[in-house]
Each structure stands twice: as structure tokens, then as C-alpha cells.
Amino acid sequence: MSTTLKRVHGYLAEFDSVKDLYHAAEQVRDAGYSRWDVHSPFPIHGMDDAMGNPRSRLPYLVFCGGITGTTVAFVLETITQTNFWSHIGLGFLQKIVETYPTVVQAKPTDIWTLPAFFPVMFELTILFSAFTTLFGLLALIGLPRWNHPLFASRNFPKFSDDGFFVCIEARDPKFSQEGTKSLLEKAGGKNIELVEDEI
Amino acid sequence: MDASATASNTPRILEREPLVLNNRSYSWITNRICGIVENKQPTLWWILMVPSVLLTGLMVFCFAYLISTGVGVWGQKQPVAWAWDITNFVFWIGIGHAGTLISAILFLTRQKWRTSVNRAAEAMTIFAVMCAGLFPAFHVGRVWMVWFLAPIPNANAIWQNFKSPLLWDVFAVSTYFSVSAVFWFLGLVPDLATLRDRCRPGLKKFLYGLFALGWRGGNRHWSHYETAYMLLAALSTPLVLSVHSVVSFDFATSVVPGWHTTIFPPYFVAGAIFGGFAMVLTLMLPVRRIYGLDDLITPKHVDNMAKIILLTGTIVGYAYCMELFVAYYSGNPYEAAAFTLRGLTGPSTWAYYWMFGCNVFAPQLFWSRWCRHNVWIVMIVCMFVNAGMWFERYVIIATTLERHMIPGSWRVYEATWVDKYTFLGTFGFFMMLFLLFLRFLPVIAIGEVKGVLPQSNPHHDDHAEPGIQEEDLMDYADRHVPKPAAA
Numbered sequence: 001m002s003t004t005l006k007r008v009h010g011y012l013a014e015f016d017s018v019k020d021l022y023h024a025a026e027q028v029r030d031a032g033y034s035r036w037d038v039h040s041p042f043p044i045h046g047m048d049d050a051m052g053n054p055r056s057r058l059p060y061l062v063f064c065g066g067i068t069g070t071t072v073a074f075v076l077e078t079i080t081q082t083n084f085w086s087h088i089g090l091g092f093l094q095k096i097v098e099t100y101p102t103v104v105q106a107k108p109t110d111i112w113t114l115p116a117f118f119p120v121m122f123e124l125t126i127l128f129s130a131f132t133t134l135f136g137l138l139a140l141i142g143l144p145r146w147n148h149p150l151f152a153s154r155n156f157p158k159f160s161d162d163g164f165f166v167c168i169e170a171r172d173p174k175f176s177q178e179g180t181k182s183l184l185e186k187a188g189g190k191n192i193e194l195v196e197d198e199i
Numbered sequence: 200m201d202a203s204a205t206a207s208n209t210p211r212i213l214e215r216e217p218l219v220l221n222n223r224s225y226s227w228i229t230n231r232i233c234g235i236v237e238n239k240q241p242t243l244w245w246i247l248m249v250p251s252v253l254l255t256g257l258m259v260f261c262f263a264y265l266i267s268t269g270v271g272v273w274g275q276k277q278p279v280a281w282a283w284d285i286t287n288f289v290f291w292i293g294i295g296h297a298g299t300l301i302s303a304i305l306f307l308t309r310q311k312w313r314t315s316v317n318r319a320a321e322a323m324t325i326f327a328v329m330c331a332g333l334f335p336a337f338h339v340g341r342v343w344m345v346w347f348l349a350p351i352p353n354a355n356a357i358w359q360n361f362k363s364p365l366l367w368d369v370f371a372v373s374t375y376f377s378v379s380a381v382f383w384f385l386g387l388v389p390d391l392a393t394l395r396d397r398c399r400p401g402l403k404k405f406l407y408g409l410f411a412l413g414w415r416g417g418n419r420h421w422s423h424y425e426t427a428y429m430l431l432a433a434l435s436t437p438l439v440l441s442v443h444s445v446v447s448f449d450f451a452t453s454v455v456p457g458w459h460t461t462i463f464p465p466y467f468v469a470g471a472i473f474g475g476f477a478m479v480l481t482l483m484l485p486v487r488r489i490y491g492l493d494d495l496i497t498p499k500h501v502d503n504m505a506k507i508i509l510l511t512g513t514i515v516g517y518a519y520c521m522e523l524f525v526a527y528y529s530g531n532p533y534e535a536a537a538f539t540l541r542g543l544t545g546p547s548t549w550a551y552y553w554m555f556g557c558n559v560f561a562p563q564l565f566w567s568r569w570c571r572h573n574v575w576i577v578m579i580v581c582m583f584v585n586a587g588m589w590f591e592r593y594v595i596i597a598t599t600l601e602r603h604m605i606p607g608s609w610r611v612y613e614a615t616w617v618d619k620y621t622f623l624g625t626f627g628f629f630m631m632l633f634l635l636f637l638r639f640l641p642v643i644a645i646g647e648v649k650g651v652l653p654q655s656n657p658h659h660d661d662h663a664e665p666g667i668q669e670e671d672l673m674d675y676a677d678r679h680v681p682k683p684a685a686a
Contacts, residue, residue: 017654018655018657019657021657022657023657025418028495037417037419038417039415039417039418040417040418040421041229041389041393041416041645042389042421042644042647042649042650042655043418043421043422043424043425044650044655044657045656046658047418047421047422048418048422050657053418053419055426056423056425056427057428058423058426062430072305076350076361077361078649080350080359080361081358081360081361081362095521097352097356097358098356098359099356099357100356100357102358102362103357104360104362104363105346105362107362113362113394116361116362117361117362119367119371119441119448120361120366120370122437122441123367123370123438123441123445124370124374126374126378126434126437126438126441127377127378128381129430129434130377130378130381130431130434131377133381133385133427133430133434134384134385137385137423137424137426137427138412141419142551143413143414143420143422143426144413145413148413148415150415151415152450156415156466157396158396159415159416159487160229160389160392160395160396161229161393161396161397162225162229167417182633
């Protein structure tokens with residue numbers, strides 16, 4: 001006899017429409033659950049409020065990424081093309097890269113050539129911000145990951161077509177086999193299944 | 200409730216055409232778009248793919264010939280040091296701009312119709328920038344030294360000249376390509392998950408699954424995802440405006456009469472969007488017909504894009520006229536001579552008339568609604584615009600240099616066969632990439648299109664007329680706020 005140890009991941013319930021899902025989310029929120037999520041093929045406007053989600057913190061990360069980009073560009077350009085760092089007593093920085101400023105078109109080699117550096121500063125700000133957006137997003141949502149207990153459900157792949165799901169996880173302190181199931185039933189959930197995770 | 204009663208309460212001006220025709224369901228959209236990838240490609244796909252691959256081979260051959268022989272195989276001779284290569288570079292990079300405009304600017308301005316065309320337009324952007332990048336890379340002469348453009352410590356202890364517009368261009372174009380690719384990939388993730396969930400286990404499922412990153416559509420993910428999407432749109436908007444501005448700085452910061460003008464950045468950006476939309480329509484009109492996407496890319500989409508072409512074409516026409524006016528009004532004899540030679544007495548006036556006719560006069564047909572709704576007329580106008588925008592860059596670049604300051608060094612530019620076949624080859628390369636995109640990736644953003652259906656709004660009122668979403672009737676401040684729970 002083969003035995004596989006399984007752990008309950010949570011309850012998965014399907015809903016017919018965005019509207020039903022939205023109202024179900026409000027009910028789950030009001031019941032005080034915290035470890036749960038709704039799954040839908042597209043983002044639903046207002047769902048964050050229905051779930052009681054806070055605003056994403058991503059913009060703060062991206063702001064830091066953008067500032068880093070501007071700084072990198074400024075330092076790169078001034079170290080290699082101006083005498084600015086010597087003037088503020090940090091000339092050794094320029095020695096590190098052993099550089100000669102390129103003098104063309106009579107553009108100055110002091111800090112007052114700064115406007116000519118703006119395009120690169122701008123571009124690197126955008127570049128660093130964009131990559132921070134991508135990797136910050138992945139960090140915040142915990143992706144990529146190879147597998148997830150929800151993919152064990154035969155019904156779940158419908159989420160990427162026309163399925164609307166609510167999943168309440170077993171690690172939620174308010175989770176109970178009967179109470180959670182009846183809440184989902186009351187909210188209009190269909191095909192309610194207990195999703196299990198092999199361990 | 201009686202529909203007519205509601206209709207009478209609704210101000211007529213708020214009635215909108217539905218974005219997806221025939222009340223299609225979510226699964227219809229999934230099946231139709233994924234079907235393109237999953238089913239056998241139509242014969243026409245192969246009919247286009249074979250010559251595209253051959254032309255790509257021609258491009259590779261031309262570049263190989265160029266490297267093995269030297270840049271002299273191109274037609275550049277003093278004083279025309281920039282000719283077809285830079286023309287092609289500006290042409291291709293400009294085409295990309297429509298993709299970013301659709302994906303970023305129309306997103307920020309909440310133009311929901313963008314969802315049906317943004318994926319293909321973004322793909323077009325990336326492929327066009329790839330074609331564009333080839334030309335300056337080979338134009339440097341010794342292409343194996345092109346890494347000198349990157350700020351890498353080197354034995355010469357000489358760094359890039361960050362004060363040069365040409366280096367700004369390197370940063371602008373490479374940033375543009377990277378950010379466009381990130382934006383495109385981020386948009387693809389939920390749709391790759393759709394493809395993954397429809398595949399049988401195997402290599403395909405593995406690859407789609409790999410790039411779908413384990414996406415499972417949770418709202419806690421969507422919440423961050425939408426923020427990320429908005430941020431990328433907000434970053435791409437100034438980026439796209441900057442890229443062609445920086446490209447125009449290559450010319451505008453020089454002291455060549457005909458180039459040294461402050462109107463160049465806005466003029467180039469408008470021209471880029473103009474040419475880019477023409478290319479979007481050139482690609483999407485056949486795609487829509489061949490793959491049966493008429494319900495998703497509706498006459499409304501074509502109409503909107505035609506209007507943008509009309510607007511930007513007219514801005515470009517204004518810029519042409521303003522250049523002529525300033526040439527006269529500035530009192531600068533060199534400036535005046537440059538434009539007299541361009542349009543009246545020079546050797547390449549034919550290019551100037553092609554430019555003017557294709558870019559300024561052809562789009563004026565779009566004032567007529569009938570023309571905007573006739574796909575053949577739209578297609579023909581777009582072809583004129585595609586050609587006209589190439590001529591515009593040729594006029595700016597080559598014909599200006601042909602008649603430089605000193606009459607003794609004047610020389611008429613003649614393109615060689617290598618110039619011509621390389622350019623032709625990039626079209627093959629572009630088409631090949633686009634056809635592969637059609638074959639392997641969802642051509643329309645499935646998730647985004649579903650999101651703009653009326654039934655996707657949780658407050659969608661069953662009593663309202665189809666096509667009007669409740670949000671459309673709200674003040675901006677009231678949108679996305681949940682209704683108070685019914686007691």
C-alpha cells in the first residue's frame with residue numbers, strides 16, 4: 001500500500017461571474033480571513049477594496065531604483081569627463097578609472113558641462129526604474145516558482161480562461177473545515193474542493 | 200427594467216461602441232486567440248515566411264560582404280557620410296514608437312481600445328528597434344569595435360564622450376529596447392499562463408510554464424502587477440518622447456544648415472508616431488482578416504488609429520511648412536539655400552515631393568469617415584505613409600549633405616546594391632520575427648481584452664445598455680470605489 005502524506009492547502013470555490021466573485025470577496029473579507037486570495041483571468045477593478053488589500057509598495061522600490069540610476073549616470077559621466085571630483089577633494093575616484101576627459105566641440109570639462117549629461121542621466125533613470133519594477137514585482141509576489149498546491153486542482157487551470165475562484169488557505173487562523181466551507185457555500189461558491197498538497 | 204427607459208436617461212453622447220463586438224464570452228476570446236498559436240498556420244503564413252527567411256539571409260549576406268570588404272561597399276562618399284544606413288536607422292526606430300504610444304500613453308489616458316492592438320504593436324516595436332540597431336552598429340565601420348560604445352573600463356583609459364549626441368543615442372536606443380522588452384514580457388506573463396494551462400504536458404507546456412513564471416492570477420498578485428504595469432507605462436511615456444528627441448539631436452545639435460533647428464525633437468516624435476501607426480495598421484489589417492479577429496479589432500480601432508495618423512500627419516505637415524517659413528524668416532542665407540535646394544533646385548527634389556505627398560496629402564483622406572472605414576483605402580494610405588516616412592529621413596539626411604556648405608565638394612548620393620539589399624533584407628528580418636511572434640505568442644493581450652468587457656466590471660449594471668459601463672457614467676473620483684454594501 002502506498003501512502004502519500006498530504007497537507008491541506010485550503011478550500012477552492014468557483015464563482016460564475018465577476019459580480020459573484022466580488023461579493024464573495026466582500027463576505028470573506030468581512031468574516032475576518034487574512035490568508036486567502038481570489039483568482040481571475042484579468043485584474044478586477046475594485047477587487048482590492050473588496051478584499052481589503054493595502055496599496056502596493058512597489059512605487060517606493062521603483063523610486064529608489066530610479067534615484068540609483070540617476071546617481072550612477074551622474075557619477076559615471078562626471079568621473080570620466082570632468083574634474084568635478086578633484087574639486088571636492090575626491091580626486092582619487094578619478095584616478096581609479098585613469099581617465100582623460102574627451103575635449104571636443106569646446107565643451108567644458110568642469111561641472112558646468114552638466115546639461116550635456118542630462119540625456120544619459122535621464123535614460124539610466126528610466127532603465128534602472130524599469131528593471132526595478134520588474135524584479136521588485138517578482139519579489140513582492142514571490143514569483144517565479146515552479147509549482148504551487150493550487151495546480152493540483154483539476155478545476156483550477158480555468159482561472160486563466162474564464163474561471164473565477166476564491167481560495168482560503170488552511171494556514172489562516174480562522175480556517176476550519178466546516179466553517180470555511182459553509183462560508184464559501186453561502187457566498188455562492190460552486191465546485192468547492194479541498195486542495196491538498198503532497199509533502 | 201425596460202431598456203428603452205434607461206436609454207432615455209442616458210445622455211446620447213455617452214453611448215459608446217462596444218470594444219468587442221457580438222457580445223463574445225471570455226472563453227471565446229481565449230479560444231480564438233490561443234487557437235492562432237495552437238492550430239496549423241494558414242498557407243499565407245508560409246507564403247510570407249519563406250521569402251522573409253530568404254530576405255533575412257540576404258541581409259546577413261550583405262552585412263557579411265560589408266564586413267569582409269569594408270564600408271566602401273555602401274554609397275557613402277564625402278560629403279554624404281550619412282546616407283541610407285542612418286535613414287534606415289531613423290526609419291525603423293520611428294516605427295517602434297507607435298507600439299510604445301499604444302502600450303504606454305494610451306494606457307495612461309485610459310483609452311481602453313488599446314487592449315486589442317497593444318501586444319502586436321509592442322512586438323512590432325521590439326522587432327523594429329532590432330532592425331534599427333543593426334545600422335548604426337555597422338555604420339561605425341569596424342563593427343567588432345562596437346563595444347567601445349559601452350562604458351566599460353578599457354586599456355586606453357579613454358571613456359565615452361558623454362557630451363556627444365551620438366552617445367546619447369546609444370543610451371536612448373538601448374534603454375528603449377530594454378524597457379520595451381520588459382514591458383512586453385510583463386504583459387505577456389498572464390497570457391503565457393493561459394497558453395500553459397491549455398497545453399498537454401510536454402516541451403511546449405514546459406516552455407510556456409517557464410516564462411509564465413508560475414502565474415496563478417491571484418488578486419494579491421494582480422494588485423502589484425497592475426501597479427507595475429502602470430509604473431512601466433509612466434516610465435515609457437517620457438522615454439518614448441525622449442528617444443526620438445535624442446535621435447533628432449544627432450542632427451539638431453550639429454551646425455549643418457537644414458539640420459540645426461529647434462523644431463526637430465517634436466517634429467521627429469510626431470513623425471515617428473505617424474509612421475509607427477501606419478506600420479501597425481499595415482500589419483494588423485491583414486492579421487485581423489486572416490485570423491478572424493474582426494470582433495476584437497473592430498472598425499472602431501481602425502478608425503481611431505486612422506485619426507491618430509491624420510493628427511500626427513498634419514503635425515508633420517505643419518513642421519515641414521514651419522521649416523520652410525523659418526528658412527525664409529531667419530534671414531540666414533545658408534538655411535534658405537538648404538531648403539531651396541531641397542525643394543526646388545537640388546538634385547533630389549523628387550524625394551522631397553514624395554515626402555510631402557505621402558506624409559501630408561495622403562492622410563488627409565482620413566477626414567472622411569467613409570475612408571477611415573474602408574480597409575483598402577486605409578491600407579493604401581498606410582503604404583504611402585510608410586514610404587513617405589522613409590523619404591522624409593532620406594530628405595533630411597542625404598539630400599542635406601549632398602549640398603553642403605562648399606559647392607566644390609557637392610556630390611549627388613547614389614545608393615549601391617548593398618545599400619538597397621541590406622534595407623530590403625531588414626524588412627525580411629522584421630517580417631520573419633513578426634510571423635514567428637504570430638506563431639508562438641498570443642497576438643492580442645487576452646487578459647486585457649477580457650478586462651474591458653462590460654461583464655468584467657463588478658458593478659456592471661444589468662439594466663444598463665450593453666456597451667456602457669457604469670464607470671463611464673461616473674465622475675473620475677468615484678471610479679473603482681466599491682458600492683456601500685446593500686443593507
